[in-house]
Amino acid sequence: xxxxxxxxxxxxxxxxxxxxxxxxxxxxxxxxxxxxxxxxxxxxxxxxxxxxxxxxxxxxxxxxxxxxxxxxxxxxxxxxxxxxxxxxxxxxxxxxxxxxxxxxx
Amino acid sequence: xxxxxxxxxxxxxxxxxxxxxxxxxxxxxxxxxxxxxxxxxxxxxxxxxxxxxxxxxxxxxxxxxxxxxxxxxxxxxxxxxxxxxxxxxxxxxxxxxxxxxxxxxxxxxxxxxxxxxxxxxxxxxxxxxxxxxxxxxxxxxxxxxxxxxxxxxxxxxxxxxxxxxxxxxxxxxxxxxxxxxxxxxxxxxxxxxxxxxxxxxxxxxxxxxxxxxxxxxxxxxxxxxxxxxxxxxxxxxxxxxxxxxxxxxxxxxxxxxxxxxxxxxxxxxxxxxxxxxxxxxxxxxxxxxxxxxxxxxxxxxxxxxxxxxxxxxxxxxxxxxxxxxxxxxxxxxxxxxxxxxxxxxxxxxxxxxxxxxxxxxxxxxxxxxxxxxxxxxxxxxxxxxxxxxxxxxxxxxxxxxxxxxxxxxxxxxxxxxxxxxxxxxxxxxxxxxxxxxxxxxxxxxxxxxxxxxxxxxxxxxxxxxxxxxxxxxxxxxxxxxxxxxxxxxxxxxxxxxxxxxxxxxxxxxxxxxxxxxxxxxxxxxxxxxxxxxxxxxxxxxxxxxxxxxxxxxxxxxxxxxxxxxxxxxxxxxxxxxxxxxxxxxxxxxxxxxxxxxxxxxxxxxxxxxxxxxxxxxxx
Numbered sequence: 170x171x172x173x174x175x176x177x178x179x180x181x182x183x184x185x186x187x188x189x190x191x192x193x194x195x196x197x198x199x200x201x202x203x204x205x206x207x208x209x210x211x212x213x214x215x216x217x218x219x220x221x222x223x224x225x226x227x228x229x230x231x232x233x234x235x236x237x238x239x240x241x242x243x244x245x246x247x248x249x250x251x252x253x254x255x256x257x258x259x260x261x262x263x264x265x266x267x268x269x270x271x272x273x274x
Numbered sequence: 275x276x277x278x279x280x281x282x283x284x285x286x287x288x289x290x291x292x293x294x295x296x297x298x299x300x301x302x303x304x305x306x307x308x309x310x311x312x313x314x315x316x317x318x319x320x321x322x323x324x325x326x327x328x329x330x331x332x333x334x335x336x337x338x339x340x341x342x343x344x345x346x347x348x349x350x351x352x353x354x355x356x357x358x359x360x361x362x363x364x365x366x367x368x369x370x371x372x373x374x375x376x377x378x379x380x381x382x383x384x385x386x387x388x389x390x391x392x393x394x395x396x397x398x399x400x401x402x403x404x405x406x407x408x409x410x411x412x413x414x415x416x417x418x419x420x421x422x423x424x425x426x427x428x429x430x431x432x433x434x435x436x437x438x439x440x441x442x443x444x445x446x447x448x449x450x451x452x453x454x455x456x457x458x459x460x461x462x463x464x465x466x467x468x469x470x471x472x473x474x475x476x477x478x479x480x481x482x483x484x485x486x487x488x489x490x491x492x493x494x495x496x497x498x499x500x501x502x503x504x505x506x507x508x509x510x511x512x513x514x515x516x517x518x519x520x521x522x523x524x525x526x527x528x529x530x531x532x533x534x535x536x537x538x539x540x541x542x543x544x545x546x547x548x549x550x551x552x553x554x555x556x557x558x559x560x561x562x563x564x565x566x567x568x569x570x571x572x573x574x575x576x577x578x579x580x581x582x583x584x585x586x587x588x589x590x591x592x593x594x595x596x597x598x599x600x601x602x603x604x605x606x607x608x609x610x611x612x613x614x615x616x617x618x619x620x621x622x623x624x625x626x627x628x629x630x631x632x633x634x635x636x637x638x639x640x641x642x643x644x645x646x647x648x649x650x651x652x653x654x655x656x657x658x659x660x661x662x663x664x665x666x667x668x669x670x671x672x673x674x675x676x677x678x679x680x681x682x683x684x685x686x687x688x689x690x691x692x693x694x695x696x697x698x699x700x701x702x703x704x705x706x707x708x709x710x711x712x713x714x715x716x717x718x719x720x721x722x723x724x725x726x727x728x729x730x731x732x733x734x735x736x737x738x739x740x741x742x743x744x745x746x747x748x749x750x751x752x753x754x755x756x757x758x759x760x761x762x763x764x765x766x767x768x769x770x771x772x773x774x775x776x777x778x779x780x781x782x783x784x785x786x787x788x789x790x791x792x793x794x795x796x797x798x799x800x801x802x803x804x805x806x807x808x809x810x811x812x813x814x815x816x817x818x819x820x821x822x823x824x825x826x827x828x829x830x831x832x833x834x835x836x837x838x839x840x841x842x843x844x845x846x847x848x849x850x851x852x853x854x855x856x857x858x859x860x861x862x863x864x865x866x867x868x869x870x871x872x873x874x875x876x877x878x879x880x881x882x883x884x885x886x887x888x889x890x891x892x893x
Contacts, residue, residue, distance in 0.1 A: 212702035217341065221707060223465040224337050226375055236491075240500050241596040245605075245706055247498060252485060253373055254494070254710035256592040256605075261705045 189269075191235070191246065191262035198235045200267040202227060208264045218261065226250050232270055278319070278328040279443045280451075282362035284352060284384060286377055287334030288585070288711035289370040290396040292316070293426035295331040296723045298436065315347075316727075322436060325443040330362065336376065338383055338459060342629040352384070354453035363451045364442045365391040366435075371401035371408060371423075372712060374480060378472050385417065386463070387454055390446065392420040392438050399425045400714070405483040412479040427717045490713055497589050507590055511612075514577045518570050518616065518647070525569035533562030552748065559806065560744025560799060565736055567617065570647045572725055574616040578609070579724045583716035588708055595706055601689045602696025604630070604706060607637040611688075614644035618852045620728070622859055630704035636695045638859060639869055642852055643688035643845070645681045651802040652843050653680055659824035660836040683844050687876070747796045751807075765810050770795045784842070784881040785835040785889075794848065801848045834888035841884040845877035 194200060205227065211218050227233075227250060236247040236254065245256045257265075285291045295303070295316060303318030316331040332351050333344040340346045347356065354361020365384060369377030381393060395410060414421040420438050424431030476482075497503050537558045544550040581587040587609060595605030603611075606628045614621030621641045628634040645653075657673050664672045747770075756767040765771050774792030781791055789811040797804035805823070812826050827836070847853055847870055857866040 210703045211705070214702070214704065217339075218705050218707075220339060220465065221337070221341055221705070224339070224379060225707065225709070226379075226469075228466060228469055236494065237498050238500060239498075239596050240504050240593050244596045245592060245708075247494075247592065247710060249485075251375055252482070253376055256588070256595070256706055256708040256710055258595070258703075258706045260703050261707060 187268070188266050191233075191248070191257070191265040191267055192259040194235050194267065196235050196237050199270040200233055200235070201270050202229055202231050202233060202265055202267055204229055204266040205264050206266055208260060210260050219264065222261065222264065225255065226253065227265060233267075278326045279364070279446050280360055280362045281320070281327060281329045281364045281366050281439060281442075282351060283329060283331045283366050283368060284348065284380070285334060285368035286336055286370065286373070286380060287709065289334070289368045289373070289377060290424075290426045291334065291368045292331060292724075293717065293720050294366075294368055294394060294396065294424065294432070294435070295329060296720060297426060297429055297432045298329055298439075320436065320439060323440045323443065325440065325447070327439060327443050329366075336380060339461070343626045343634075352387070352389070353455075353459055354451070355456075361451045361453050362389065363446050363449075364439075365389050366394060366439070367391055368394045368396050371395050371398045371406065372404060374406075374408070374476065375469075375472055376709075378475065379468060381417065382468055382471060383461070385419070386461075387459060389451075389454075390442060392422065392435075392442060393417070394422050394424050394431070394435055396424050396426050398423045399428070399430070400712070404488075407481040409479040413475065416475050416479060427714075427720070493713055494589070494710070497586070498592060500593075503589070503593055507593055510581075510586075510590075514574065515615070517577065518573050522569040522573050526566055529566050529568065530562070533558055533565070537562070548752075551752065552745075555752075556745055556748030557741070560748060560803070561736055561741055565733075566802075567647050568729065568732060571616045571620075571732055572729060574613065575620075575728045576721065576725060578613060579721050580716050582609075583714070583720060585711045585713045588710050591708060592710065601692040602636055603633055603692055604628070604704075605708065606706070607633060610637050611641060611644055614641040614646060617646050617648070617732075618642040618644070618849070619855050620732075622852070622855050625859065632696075633704065635860065635865065636692050638856060638865075639695060639872075640688035640692050642847055642849070642873065643684045643691065645684045645844070646801075646849075648801040648849065649680075649843055651805050652797075653677055653840065655805050655808075655824060656827070656836050656840055659828040660831075660833055680840060680844055683841075687845070691872075691876075744799055747799045747803075751796055751810075763811055765792060765807075781881075784838040784878075784885040785832070786839070786881075787831075787835075790831075790835075790839060794846075797848050798850050800851070801843060804843075804848075832889075833892060834885050837888050838881040838885035841880040842877045845873055845880050847873040847877075 188203065190206075191200070205219050205222060207215055208218070209215070231250055233248045233250045236249055238247070239245045239256075243259075245258045246262050247254060247256050249255075283291045283295055295318070298320050299318030300321060302321065303316050318329055320327045320329050330351070332348040335345040335348040337345070338349050338352070340349050350356040351359060352362065352365065367377075367381045367384060369381060381391075384391060393414075395408065395413075398408070401408065410421050410423055420442075422431055422435045422438050424435055426432070497506060537554045540558065541550060541554050544553065578587070581590065591605030591608050593605075594608050598604055598607060607625070610621045610625045610628070612621075613624055618641045621644070622638050625634045625637045625641070628637060654677075657676050661673050661676050666672050666675065749769075750773075751765050751768050751770040753768055756762075756764045760767060771792055773795055775788045777791045777794075778786065778788040789808070792811050793804045793807035796807045808827070809823050812823065812830075831839075853866065853870055856869050857863070860866060860869075
């Protein structure tokens with residue numbers, strides 16, 4: 170479903186840890202956003218969704234924490250990005266390519 | 275045009291804009307719709323300033339690159355592109371100090387437009403408590419606009435904000451404000467570079483301590499827990515419904531008594547004749563029959579505002595998103611559908627916050643299937659007359675169970691209809707992307723202003739559309755007058771009576787009598803009018819109309835007919851106000867026709883099936 174071919178790994182950490190998309194991550198994980206990729210499910214709105222995600226602060230380089238999941242099928246996902254909490258569906262989350270951050274003290 | 279200097283409040287959703295608006299304008303603000311759309315526009319003069327200044331509160335927005343009808347109105351207003359609206363002379367950007375990045379992003383985007391602007395840095399108290407240190411003067415110098423610290427919930431900084439507004443108004447005098455074209459508003463800077471500037475601003479002027487788990491996070495862990503959170507939401511909703519139907523009763527009785535008293539007073543004062551008949555049965559009964567719902571609407575909106583202001587409502591939307599998606603809706607449709615339990619009209623109006631146009635269309639189509647409070651009088655009358663007041667399974671009351679079943683029938687039908695409508699659509703998705711704002715204590719003043727506004731909007735509609743409809747339906751039920759020597763009730767001979775008799779063969783398969791058909795006509799004004807119409811056609815009078823009517827119905831209808839009548843009211847769009855608001859919201863005659871036809875079709879089908887099955891089972 171997700172292609173991560175367009176990842177432009179700019180961060181050094183990225184080389185050590187494997188790339189995943191946010192929908193594959195677990196509750197409590199601290200992550201660094203590496204890239205935003207296309208998600209065909211959004212059709213022609215995909216670029217707008219990318220733009221809106223960026224405008225809300227989902228920019229490559231930012232760190233985020235997975236707070237929890239919704240009622241069914243671990244969907245939606247709640248995350249904290251630079252102090253602000255957001256609810257994302259798995260579809261949006263699959264646009265966000267992340268790497269694991271070393272556990273913070 | 276107007277000699278007011280116009281200031282516009284712009285900001286992210288949940289930044290406290292409306293609180294600031296309420297404090298700046300006090301009780302003199304007016305709510306109206308923007309021309310052509312039903313997004314509400316709050317406008318009011320700012321008091322205590324020498325210049326004539328008016329303030330308009332724009333819908334909350336994250337960006338000028340819009341993603342919902344609400345955001346589009348905000349953008350068009352800022353640019354001055356909304357037809358019939360003067361462009362704002364000065365922008366007042368409101369930024370939540372605990373959520374600076376997101377707010378500043380909008381501010382820097384707005385700044386490019388070149389409109390004079392100032393910044394209200396709201397909730398500085400909450401920011402201080404979290405250890406966030408902001409150099410306000412440094413920020414002001416860096417962005418190049420005045421920055422005023424406020425705590426809207428406690429009225430702090432409002433005077434300073436007024437001073438800044440007065441100064442800006444002074445500066446503006448004698449200038450004219452231009453409309454900004456799309457080309458001029460075109461963005462040249464990338465999101466990345468804009469955020470880069472924000473990081474620079476923040477590094478120089480803001481100190482944010484490392485993020486620690488606080489009570490907010492702990493509360494979220496409970497509230498958004500897949501199981502515990504869902505259970506909590508269920509309890510909350512149950513409490514809201516309990517409150518809407520139990521707490522409202524004294525106030526409803528009071529209003530009902532007031533209108534009845536007024537009707538009697540007029541009836542004894544005026545001479546008999548058409549004028550008295552018009553005032554008592556047309557105006558007072560018609561308008562009174564709708565105003566009676568005001569307490570329930572106020573209580574429901576009280577809870578909705580409470581949940582909204584505290585930040586709980588978005589958590590509810592989060593929890594319900596996945597279950598609702600199963601039928602083609604999303605968590606964002608939860609609020610409109612919840613409002614529809616009081617009345618579908620405000621429910622349908624609030625679908626404008628739903629970004630996906632197809633989801634919005636579906637939410638509008640199914641909103642009237644949520645059992646609105648207007649159906650209650652009809653349900654209670656028929657249930658009391660036909661369903662025995664027995665206890666089943668130990669502690670369930672059979673009448674209560676029937677009422678509950680009718681609510682469930684509406685919700686399940688809404689889910690089915692939404693699911694079917696979604697099948698027709700392509701599977702292209704829209705994002706949820708919901709900000710979960712920080713929890714905070716709701717302010718009593720803000721709640722009061724919100725309720726006052728809802729009440730005013732409702733009463734204005736009563737005074738216009740509903741009043742006009744009452745008059746039309748009164749005329750239909752009154753003219754022509756019965757011939758001399760007629761024995762039956764007057765309505766039998768009226769246009770409504772003739773239409774009812776004409777309709778009756780069509781309603782034969784569900785066992786409806788012509789009296790029942792007649793009652794359906796005035797009930798188009800509001801469903802509960804069916805009760806008084808039934809009383810009229812069955813010529814029941816006296817002090818306790820409901821009791822007497824219940825007995826009459828109990829002896830003249832069979833149980834299958836009564837159940838079929840209930841089934842009809844679950845579905846039928848017996849409400850011209852709803853049809854009118856669907857027309858305005860969808861702006862499409864085809865959609866409105868579909869809405870009306872499909873609901874009447876479902877009602878017909880449900881009533882026929884109920885009647886036939888009940889007859890077969892009960893003999």
